[in-house]
Amino acid sequence: MTGAALDDFRAGVRDWCREHVPKDWRPAQTGVPDEEFVAFQKEWFQELRRAGFAVPHWPREWGGGMPVPEQAVLYEELAAHDAPRLVLAFVSIHHAASTLLAAGTDAQRRRHLPAILDGEIWVQGFSEPDAGSDLAALRASARREGDTYVVNGQKCWASGAAHADWCLLLARTDPDAPKRRGISYFLMDMRTPGIDVRPTRQATGESHFCEIFLDDVAVPAANRIGAENAGWRVAQETLGAERGMTMLELAERLGGGFRRLVELCGRTGALDDPLTADRLAALEIELTGLRALCAKLVAADRPGPADASIVKLFYSELLQRITDLGTEAAGLAAHTDLRKPLSSGWESGAWPLDFLASWEWTIPGGTSEIQRTIIGERGLGLPREPREG
Numbered sequence: 001m002t003g004a005a006l007d008d009f010r011a012g013v014r015d016w017c018r019e020h021v022p023k024d025w026r027p028a029q030t031g032v033p034d035e036e037f038v039a040f041q042k043e044w045f046q047e048l049r050r051a052g053f054a055v056p057h058w059p060r061e062w063g064g065g066m067p068v069p070e071q072a073v074l075y076e077e078l079a080a081h082d083a084p085r086l087v088l089a090f091v092s093i094h095h096a097a098s099t100l101l102a103a104g105t106d107a108q109r110r111r112h113l114p115a116i117l118d119g120e121i122w123v124q125g126f127s128e129p130d131a132g133s134d135l136a137a138l139r140a141s142a143r144r145e146g147d148t149y150v151v152n153g154q155k156c157w158a159s160g161a162a163h164a165d166w167c168l169l170l171a172r173t174d175p176d177a178p179k180r181r182g183i184s185y186f187l188m189d190m191r192t193p194g195i196d197v198r199p200t201r202q203a204t205g206e207s208h209f210c211e212i213f214l215d216d217v218a219v220p221a222a223n224r225i226g227a228e229n230a231g232w233r234v235a236q237e238t239l240g241a242e243r244g245m246t247m248l249e250l251a252e253r254l255g256g257g258f259r260r261l262v263e264l265c266g267r268t269g270a271l272d273d274p275l276t277a278d279r280l281a282a283l284e285i286e287l288t289g290l291r292a293l294c295a296k297l298v299a300a301d302r303p304g305p306a307d308a309s310i311v312k313l314f315y316s317e318l319l320q321r322i323t324d325l326g327t328e329a330a331g332l333a334a335h336t337d338l339r340k341p342l343s344s345g346w347e348s349g350a351w352p353l354d355f356l357a358s359w360e361w362t363i364p365g366g367t368s369e370i371q372r373t374i375i376g377e378r379g380l381g382l383p384r385e386p387r388e389g
């Protein structure tokens with residue numbers, strides 16, 4: 001698409017946003033019960049779907065096919081018009097879809113991709129106690145019995161599990177094989193008997209994460225994705241999906257959060273303080289750097305081996321710096337209001353809550369320490385850290 005055609009596309013998205021982005025969703029979604037949040041998210045997803053904006057990154061045959069430059073414009077405009085985020089469908093449209101597209105059978109794709117468009121919600125059941133950064137240490141087991149696997153074990157930190165219909169599940173199918181070679185990958189229906197989901201209450205007051213206890217859960221062998229014991233390779237597809245275009249969207253959203261911070265500092269008079277003005281200027285420069293890094297990442301045919309890690313690390317630490325200043329600028333009164341607009345993400349404008357939540361972001365998809373190791377080893381070619389097994 002040429003510059004002029006891209007401008008036309010932008011104008012169309014702007015018109016659409018003006019007409020369809022709900023104007024009052026921030027106050028209306030503040031402090032609402034979970035069911036209302038879920039209903040709102042599902043409605044917003046369908047609104048985006050009707051416009052062809054829900055899964056622009058999917059292949060055309062499945063309802064996507066939007067070229068990358070248009071996707072970049074779409075995310076810029078959605079952020080500029082302060083559209084709600086697709087928080088609930090994040091794992092479904094990124095992790096589950098990319099895994100199915102890369103490693104699923106035709107039958108699995110036909111079963112699940114249209115269902116995701118109709119609102120099917122997924123959770124990622126990878127982490128376990130003692131198996132987070134060292135994911136290959138996972139112990140949940142899947143024992144084959146005829147056409148079924150019987151699954152036992154415990155998962156933790158599963159985002160959104162309480163609302164999920166299906167789970168991307170990793171379990172050990174060969175306890176005697178080397179750690180990474182004995183793991184299989186399953187699609188597990190969350191309504192199967194033997195599954196117990198227990199929400200974990202967070203410092204922010206939300207219960208976004210859950211533990212999942214699995215007690216003799218029967219998963220049909222047809223729901224295995226990839227070959228038996230080859231689940232580790234499939235899992236890399238899932239983890240890869242957390243990067244790329246998702247970062248482009250998040251960087252644009254962070255820009256929206258930063259604009260709200262500048263407004264706040266203007267309202268409270270903090271902008272008159274030269275030190276605060278200086279900090280804001282430094283943050284804006286960093287934000288410009290982040291957007292440039294994201295643009296480079298999504299434009300690259302073959303990103304460098306550490307590029308995604310650089311963007312994730314920089315984004316998450318910048319989020320901390322922005323919400324840190326926001327918490328300071330919002331003043332003491334803000335610390336007593338522990339409610340935020342759901343559907344907003346990590347830059348909701350409820351600054352103390354955003355600051356707390358910003359620390360979460362340095363953990364999933366690989367902690368900051370792990371990202372630094374990847375950048376050191378794969379990006380800079382430094383000696384590898386000692387590893388076991």
Ligand SMILES: Cc1cc2nc3c(=O)[nH]c(=O)nc-3n(C[C@H](O)[C@H](O)[C@H](O)COP(=O)(O)OP(=O)(O)OC[C@H]3O[C@@H](n4cnc5c(N)ncnc54)[C@H](O)[C@@H]3O)c2cc1C
Binds near residue numbers: 131133157369
């Ligand atoms: C917001 C959020 C959402 C999440 N969502 C999901 C989800 O939906 N599904 C899911 O399966 N999991 C999810 N997780 C779990 C997440 O993937 C793990 O928490 C993460 O992999 C870290 O593992 P851990 O908690 O076991 O910490 P550990 O791995 O025990 O790490 C503890 C500390 O040690 C450091 N460390 C560990 N190993 C090394 C090393 N080799 N070198 C240097 N430092 C090291 C870590 O960086 C960290 O600071 C989520 C977590 C968060 C915070």
